[in-house]
Amino acid sequence: MKFLDLYNQDKSILKLISRDINKIIKKSDFILGNKVKEFEDKFAKYCETKYAVSCANGTDALFLAINSLNLPKGSEVILPAMTYCSTLFSVMRCNLKPILVDIDKNTSTISVEEIKKKITKKTKLIILVHLYGDMPNLYKINKILIGKKIHIIEDASQAHGAFDYSSKKPIKSGSYGILSCFSLYPGKNLGAYGDAGIITTNNKNKANYIKKYRNIGSDKKFYHDLVGVNSRLDTIQAAILIRKLKELNKNNSRRKKIAKIYSENISNKNLKNFIKKRTKYKRKQ
Numbered sequence: 001m002k003f004l005d006l007y008n009q010d011k012s013i014l015k016l017i018s019r020d021i022n023k024i025i026k027k028s029d030f031i032l033g034n035k036v037k038e039f040e041d042k043f044a045k046y047c048e049t050k051y052a053v054s055c056a057n058g059t060d061a062l063f064l065a066i067n068s069l070n071l072p073k074g075s076e077v078i079l080p081a082m083t084y085c086s087t088l089f090s091v092m093r094c095n096l097k098p099i100l101v102d103i104d105k106n107t108s109t110i111s112v113e114e115i116k117k118k119i120t121k122k123t124k125l126i127i128l129v130h131l132y133g134d135m136p137n138l139y140k141i142n143k144i145l146i147g148k149k150i151h152i153i154e155d156a157s158q159a160h161g162a163f164d165y166s167s168k169k170p171i172k173s174g175s176y177g178i179l180s181c182f183s184l185y186p187g188k189n190l191g192a193y194g195d196a197g198i199i200t201t202n203n204k205n206k207a208n209y210i211k212k213y214r215n216i217g218s219d220k221k222f223y224h225d226l227v228g229v230n231s232r233l234d235t236i237q238a239a240i241l242i243r244k245l246k247e248l249n250k251n252n253s254r255r256k257k258i259a260k261i262y263s264e265n266i267s268n269k270n271l272k273n274f275i276k277k278r279t280k281y282k283r284k285q
């Protein structure tokens with residue numbers, strides 16, 4: 001059995017995707033074309049934010065987002081000890097000091113209690129990683145942030161379309177932090193046919209800065225007044241992602257149904273107990 005059969009998942013939209021790719025080839029519109037802007041607008045709407053800026057991959061999304069905060073060198077950044085290496089590496093790439101915090105033993109996300117213990121005067125940023133579609137309790141996070149000048153960045157690379165239900169109004173992943181980062185690697189819930197990434201935000205200045213930075217420091221052809229990087233999303237990938245975004249909610253629901261079947265049929269006692277405890281814990285929140 002294939003662990004992830006993307007061909008099977010996308011079968012119903014492959015003809016449309018092929019048609020879109022042919023059109024792009026005919027137009028020779030390969031870099032930052034109209035489709036990139038269209039995907040960014042649609043993804044921002046999906047995440048309930050004003051802006052979205054695409055880039056080459058999730059690792060770059062994290063770097064571009066953290067870098068745009070322009071934090072003093074050596075500032076402390078709290079992040080979960082259990083995450084993908086890119087979250088940590090992006091902090092280091094920005095010359096900031098990573099402070100690793102354990103996850104909550106009942107979930108797979110950062111422990112709010114442990115965050116409290118690790119906050120110092122030098123803490124300028126907390127990165128929340130929504131691992132396996134799970135989001136931390138944002139109601140509790142809000143409480144510990146009161147009166148503190150600490151930014152939040154979401155690493156929502158594993159949580160496209162997820163919600164946190166700890167407050168009266170559910171909060172969608174990608175809409176909470178000053179900036180939120182998504183990987184669009186093929187195996188993600190929303191995946192391109194190659195590497196891709198995107199950042200969501202309600203902050204216009206940050207969106208414009210990142211747009212320029214990811215385009216080798218340029219927002220006007222041949223003018224490069226910022227030492228940026230080349231981290232653009234290909235037009236072809238954007239066209240594929242537009243088609244796949246329409247399928248995301250349906251695919252997420254199907255994943256949940258399949259997960260339920262696994263949960264109900266697991267015979268390993270330890271795992272069964274963990275799932276039971278986790279479900280109870282999440283319901284209480």
Ligand SMILES: Cc1ncc(COP(=O)(O)O)c(C=O)c1O
Pocket residue numbers: 057058059060083084086087129155157158183184185195196197
């Ligand atoms: C939580 C998390 N952060 C960051 C990344 C990095 O994304 P990418 O592989 O697109 O660079 C991933 C991807 O695996 C991830 O799961």
